[in-house]
Amino acid sequence: MSEQQKPQPAPAPFSPEDMARRRRRSVALALVLGGLVIFFFVVTLVKTGPAVLNRPL
Amino acid sequence: MSAAFETRTDAITASTGEARDFFALLKPRVMSLVVVTALTGMMTAPGSVHPVLGFAALLAIAVGAGASGCLNMWYDADIDALMTRTAKRPIPAGRVLPSEALAFGLTLSVGSVLVLGLIANALAAAMLAFTIFFYAVVYSMWLKRWTPQNIVIGGAAGAFPPMIGEAVMTGNFGSHSLVLFAIIFLWTPPHFWALALVKSGDYARAGIPMMPNVAGPAATRRQIVLYSLVMAPVAVLPALMGFGGLIYLVVSVTTGLAMIGLSLRVWRRTEGQPAVKAAYSLFGFSILYLFLLFAVLIVENGFGLMWALPKVLG
Numbered sequence: 001m002s003e004q005q006k007p008q009p010a011p012a013p014f015s016p017e018d019m020a021r022r023r024r025r026s027v028a029l030a031l032v033l034g035g036l037v038i039f040f041f042v043v044t045l046v047k048t049g050p051a052v053l054n055r056p057l
Numbered sequence: 058m059s060a061a062f063e064t065r066t067d068a069i070t071a072s073t074g075e076a077r078d079f080f081a082l083l084k085p086r087v088m089s090l091v092v093v094t095a096l097t098g099m100m101t102a103p104g105s106v107h108p109v110l111g112f113a114a115l116l117a118i119a120v121g122a123g124a125s126g127c128l129n130m131w132y133d134a135d136i137d138a139l140m141t142r143t144a145k146r147p148i149p150a151g152r153v154l155p156s157e158a159l160a161f162g163l164t165l166s167v168g169s170v171l172v173l174g175l176i177a178n179a180l181a182a183a184m185l186a187f188t189i190f191f192y193a194v195v196y197s198m199w200l201k202r203w204t205p206q207n208i209v210i211g212g213a214a215g216a217f218p219p220m221i222g223e224a225v226m227t228g229n230f231g232s233h234s235l236v237l238f239a240i241i242f243l244w245t246p247p248h249f250w251a252l253a254l255v256k257s258g259d260y261a262r263a264g265i266p267m268m269p270n271v272a273g274p275a276a277t278r279r280q281i282v283l284y285s286l287v288m289a290p291v292a293v294l295p296a297l298m299g300f301g302g303l304i305y306l307v308v309s310v311t312t313g314l315a316m317i318g319l320s321l322r323v324w325r326r327t328e329g330q331p332a333v334k335a336a337y338s339l340f341g342f343s344i345l346y347l348f349l350l351f352a353v354l355i356v357e358n359g360f361g362l363m364w365a366l367p368k369v370l371g
Contacts, residue, residue: 018073028076039113043176046109 074153081147082130082158083123083165090347091122091218094241097351098222100358101233101300106226114177114225118218121169121185125214127162128193131155133201136263142256162193173225181224188217202264205271212245213238236294237351243288244347247281247320251340254278254323255333278324281339285320289313292350296366302357303364305350312346 014022045052095118099111106114130137130148138149147153166189174182196211204210219237220230246268253260253267254274260267269277293309295301301309319339326335357363 014073021073021075025074025076025079039116042109043113046107047176 072152072154072157074147074157078147078152079161082127082153082161083120084126084130085123087126087215088119088123090215090344092119093348093351093355094215094237095119095218095222097354098219098234098237099226100222100355101219101237101295102223102226102231104226110176111225114173114181115222117169117173117176118185118221118225120165121173121189122218124162124165124169125189125192127158127165128189129197131158131162132193132197134158136202136265139263140256140259142259166193173221177225178228180228181221184217184221184224188214188221191217203266205266205268207266208249209246212242212249215245216241232298233295233300236291236298239294240288240292240350241347243284243291244343246284247288247316248340248343248347250277250281251323251336251343254336255340274327278327282317282320282324285317289317295354297368299365299368300358301354302362303366304362305353305357306366308349308353312349315342316346 092115096115099106099115130146133143134146134148134155137143137146143149148155148158166186170182170186170189173185192211192214196207196214200207200211216238219241220234223230223234250268254269254277257267257269257274261270268280272280289309290313292313293306296303296306296309316339319335319342322335323332323339326332
């Protein structure tokens, strides 16, 4: 069997503590992304001003 | 790259870093100093900006500074692992993978520059991009391991934020932010060399040519005094140029004299515990000094507390 075909050893499974840490990280990332949505929305409103409502029907 | 560091990172197949580890990659204490200095650049600049856009611009500058800190930690992970002061950082401690830190730093760099360009102007965005490049590439990858003048030239990266702040407000640079740049630029050597005097063993182990390791402690102490003697009068300039008031004049003169006094103490005390204590005192006070100067300028210019003095310069 060539070097490339050798089966790789399975990575060590995450411990419950590792999983909890990854979960907390995912929650933090979701909060940051949500915050960015609000950030861009507010900045767009401020930059555009009242003209944001000014569009042809 | 050190063998110890490679072994440790090879053992990690997937990251278990938490949000706080990624936040630590941004060097939050440096970021807070950048926020204060950039805000000062904005406050002392002529013109005005919508508070929401001002806050958003400041956030983009802070994130850009954090991104450059992250890229610095990514590149320096091998030497960080060798120094007691930095061995617990997320990458050498094995909590964050180098590849994750690189991706994180690059993403935030591009994002912060784009956002600043969209909410402020192209010059401010270009300045932020240059600052990130200067810190991550010119300082971290080139100067830091090559010359004892590393933190002198690299200090420019920390001195740019007031200029970015002024560019946000006016789309240009003026004499105000240039003076603020000069204050931070001249402040950096006494600040860092005070720490380097105490941690010279750390730097020697990591092979970083800091001034005390290359020119010796005596030459470093002399240069600390010289830089302080030049920095303290420059720090009074805002009062003479009319964008610092009476409070600033009093604070800059008294704290400037204290900086000179502490530098002279570092110069005189060269042996044992008194020397270490003198160096730590200067290092600690220098942080307070810079925060105070810029905080007073923010208060005077932003909260209408300016008791103006006759304009002497500018």
